[in-house]
Amino acid sequence: MSVTTTDLPEEDASSDAPGLRSGSLGTADIAFFVVSAAAPLTVMAGVAPLAILLGGIGAPVGYLLAGLTLAVFAVGFTTMSRHVTSGGAFYAFITRGLGRPVGIGAALLALVGYNGMEIGVYGLLATTTRDTVHSLFGSDVPWLPVSLAGLLLIGYGGFRSIDFGAKLLGVLLVAETGILVLLAGGVLLKGGAHGLSPASLAPAHVFVPGTAAVLAFAFAAFTGFESTVIYRREARDPERTIPRATYAAVGFLGLFYAFVVWIAVQAFGDERVVRAAGEDPAGLFFTAITTYVGGWAADLMHVFIVTSVIASLLAFHNAINRYVLSLAEEGVLPRRLGRVHPRHRSPYLAGVAQTVLGALVVLAFRAAGADPYQQLLLWVNTPGMIGLLLLQLLAAIAVPCYFRRVRHAEGAVRTVAAPVLATVLLAAAIALVVSHIDLFTAASPAVNVLLVAVAPAVFVLGLPLAWWLRRSRPDVYATFATGTTK
Structure with missing residues (x-):
């Protein structure tokens, strides 16, 4: 049956959010979690060169358009957050707007989507660490020990209190954005390759055949921004904190992404940047910062990319743990997963379960001889990204309903x-991502079809689960995602 405050130990039953440390997070803390999940440095150094290669010098505007779309989505999303206060975030909103069967499907999709976004990134952690060690010391390290060490590190970070995680993410976020600001300062002070140019904003450079691909990359770069509402139970004055953190995260990411991509264009010049991105996409930002700041800054960028990935992993890990906690309290998942640590007030058993799941996936890919980047990252991360985009679409539909x-x-x-x-714009965004799925996976058409099908298949599986709950556990079904409504 579903868990209520009276079912919990006395120490956890004293607040509206049993067990979790209420009033711990301010606007900046929540924004740190959200922006860290997006991994700005990793996105810029790893993906922006491809956006420039495909979309030309108008690529910065693609990030602005994606940010504007998600800001429109945030209007209804944050409005509903004032009325539906369940810890289930996405699935609670969708349940209240579209009904329990759809909401249960959304709950499954949220679990798979967020886990996919995190677990695949352990492959990225391995490759970025390997590249950094090779660049700095000339040594090669095997990827599996790095991924497993990352799992333990992130598991420990999730085990600690939420304010510990917020402080850690704040430090890491300052480091990764700071190195990009340093690059920007060097380019601006030296006037770029041939003087600073506003040509990136010209319609003739924005509306080109590659713009659709740029938009697909841009929407993917914001994945996870909506997780602000997951921290409602730990927020100070959530009716104000959650909307402020959501708008702050979307606004910062949209403007910062666009600015940094424009800086990259200026670093090489309008005429040369596309060729430079094609010749060495992985090294574009390292070349730029070496030229305008110095080799020492490129070394720092290598290190901060690793810490950027770690920050993203920790942010997604905390989000997943709170989804699992909420579903355990609902009675959909085993109640044991809803236990909260008495001192740290963290959903530690949910974190243990997530860490074990991540280890099993990583080990399975290693046993299959898979590449940590081409398969573990891209093949696990991509279905997760599509899943979160589908959740955003369903949430947008649920608001007016x-x-x-x-x-x-x-x-x-x-x-x-x-x-x-927002519904229209998000549907277009999903269409763009799916139509350019080969850019995200570098896989065969058959594999791409399978990866695209994962998210809708998981959602559809929620329908028979809802039917089973209604017949076999009617108390759980009747109280699913009820939360508190004003």
Whole structure:
């Protein structure tokens, strides 16, 4: 049956969010979790060169357009967060707007999506660490020990209190954004390769055949920004903190991504940057910072890319743990997974389960002789990304459906116009990602079809699960994602 505050130990039953440390996180703390999950340095150094290669010097605008789309989504999303206060975030919103069967499918999709976004990144941790060690010391390290060490490190970070994680992510985020700001300063001070140019903003350079691919990359770069609502139970004054953190994260990422990509264009010049990106996409940012700042800064960038990946892993790990905690409290997952550590107030058993799952996936890929980047990262991460985009789409649809059925004082712009526009834009974003899936996976058409099918298949599996819960565990089904409504 579902867990209530009276089912929990006395020390955990004293607040609306049993066990978790309420009032721990401010706007900046939550924004750190969200922006760290996006891994700005990794996205810029690893993906932006491909966006420039495909979209030309107009690539910066693609990130602005993606940010604007998600800002529109955030209008309805944050409005609903003031009314639906369940810890289930996405699946709670979708349940309240579209019904329990759809919501249960969304819950499964959230588990698979967030796990895919995290577990695949252990392959990226291995490759970035290997590249950094080789660059700095000329040595080669095997990838499996790095991934397993990362699992233990992230598991420990999730075990500690949420404010510990927020402080750690704050430090790591300052480091990874700071090195990009340092690059920007060097380019601006020296005037770029041939003087600073606004040509990237010209429509003739923005609306080119490669723009669709740039937009696909750009939407992927924001994945995880919506996880602000997952921390509601630990936020100070969540009715204000959650919307502020959401808008701050979207605004920062959109503007920062666009600015840094424009800086990369200026570093090489409008005429040469596309050729440079094609010749050495992985080294584009390292070459730029070596030229404009110095080799020591390139060494720092190598190190900070590793810490950027670690920050992303920890942010997703904490988000997953809170989804599992919520579903355990709902009674959908075993209640044991809902236990909270008495001192750190972290969902530590959910973290242990997630770490074990990650280790099993990593070991399975290693046993199959898979490449940590080409297979572990791309093949696990891509279904997770699609899953989170589908959750955003379902949440956008759920907002007007929910507000049609309840009494409220919210305006039509927030409850109808913005969510409907977001639905159209997010559907277009998903279409762009799916139509350019080969850019994300570097896999065969057959593998791509399978990877795209994972997310909708998981969602569909939620329908028979909902039917089973309604017949076999009606108490769980009846109280699923009820939370607290104002």
